[in-house]
Amino acid sequence: MNSRTLKRILGDNLSSYAFLAPWLLGFFFLTLYPMIYSLYLSFTKFNILQPPQWIGLKNFVVMFTGNAQSPRDERFLNSLFVTLRFVFISVPLKLVFALAVAMLMNQRLRLIPFYRTLYYIPTLLGGSVAIAVLWRRLFAGDGVINAILRAAFHANPPAWISNPQYALYTLIILAVWQFGSPMIIFLAGLKQIPQEYYEASRVDGAGAVRQFISITLPGLSPIIFFNFVMQMISSFQSFTQAYIISGGSGGPLDSTMFYSLYLYLKGFGFYEMGYASAMAWILLVIIGVLTALIFRVSGSLVTYGTGE
């Protein structure tokens, strides 16, 4: 290789990197450096006004075990369990609904584009403050849901939002209500399954249930798996709805104290930013471990391709 080709290759690389430069700068200064800095902060006591003060593992000890000097922070573990409950109830329910509706729509219906639009509206609007405000009113003690329940069943329903036993379920309903995007993805996936499979199995005398188990589910398994992972990751980070519905408190009695909400309160309410950073890293580890675990388990359940 002579010096001219070397120069050309170098120049080629350089001009390509020029296109990547904004992203690279952003990655180093807005992602990588902040990540390292927050890892450092998680071992400190830091209130943003004074410089961080190294305290070793204390933040983590307070979260999980506590010791003689510093008792365990019960609210932390509570927020973790509230979030886990929210994620592992709402995500499967959401996917079940999405799949059920997608299968219902996966026929030669003339109005499919219209239906798809109709069912996507909750997803379009559901993340907004406006809908959270609405939810707070709908499920209040004197709200519309209770008015309907009273009229229909002569029941005496509780005040869902202000009852620690039920408040989380109003958030779960709100999350499940927004099943539009997995539904659209499932619908696209269902169209990919060759129709001949169903016809062949019908000839062999397979019923609808049998077809669902041996054709539909295996055919969709990569999509189901993918949806599950992505929905899980984003559900872990839910914030707005719990914030608005509980008025920023995570109440009643911390029953809607999502992990993100507690992290926000610790970092920006109490200015315990070292502790909040430690929480952020624990969340990263939890999501990482769960994702790896799901990948592991799914290895045996997910079938890629049709074996042709």
Added chain:
Amino acid sequence: MKRQTGHWIYAGVVNFVIIVVGVGMLYPVAWLIAASLKETNTIFGDPGLIPKAFTTQNYVKGWGGIGIVGFGAFFKNSFLISSLCVIANVIFCSLTAYAFARLRFKLRRFWFTIMMLTLMLPGHVTIIPRYVIFRSLGWIDTLLPLVVPKLFATDAFFVFLLVQFIRGLPKDLDESAVMDGCGKSGIYVRIIMPLAVPALITTMLFTFLWTWDDFFNQLLYLNSPAKYTVPMGLRLFLDSTGISSWGPMFAMSVLSLVPCFILFFALQRYFVQGIATTGIKG
């Protein structure tokens, strides 16, 4: 003949079920719109969708806002931030995507993997350091912390979406452009950008909607009511007014959803494409 009728009945039942479930799902939204047109003292406990006493007063009162700041200011702020984010994302995400999809350089695969990892990264690990950085720059209570990160293609989701799309474009056009003496930037501007318009529209749509609805970052960085956005304005309304102003509150909630509705109905097919091709979020 018999089979035909059977089919019709079956299709009828399916259509019926889909419509009933769909209408049930939309009931809360319909009720919200109806409630915004009812007088405040008749809102609660009334599941009906037709106001008994129709009024537009809620919109008038709500638009006046709280204290000295009207809702018009919140809308202006939201539109400004959302539009700036849309412009920045279209330019910088597409630049990055072009590099990943078409250019050859050392460590390309490595950087692409890193980019995909940031897609899965929970934002929490960067929140506090970013806050510290922006604070030291004096950017708190300005729109800069909300917009500037977009100048660095930090929304990996859109980079991924655009990479997928650009990879699917035929390469012969690039090659003939090279023959004609087009450089890398020429190809980007003259060939890739025009062909990638559908994916760019999807990018614009979702950037707008997510910025419009983004509450967390606005809550972190905006402190003074004059700088508030629509979601922050709604929260302020919720916190500072009693039961008497649910009517105006609902009226402003409805208004806050209008831009989303308009965009959605105007650009529906880009929504479906965006969701179906990348299958993430929403």
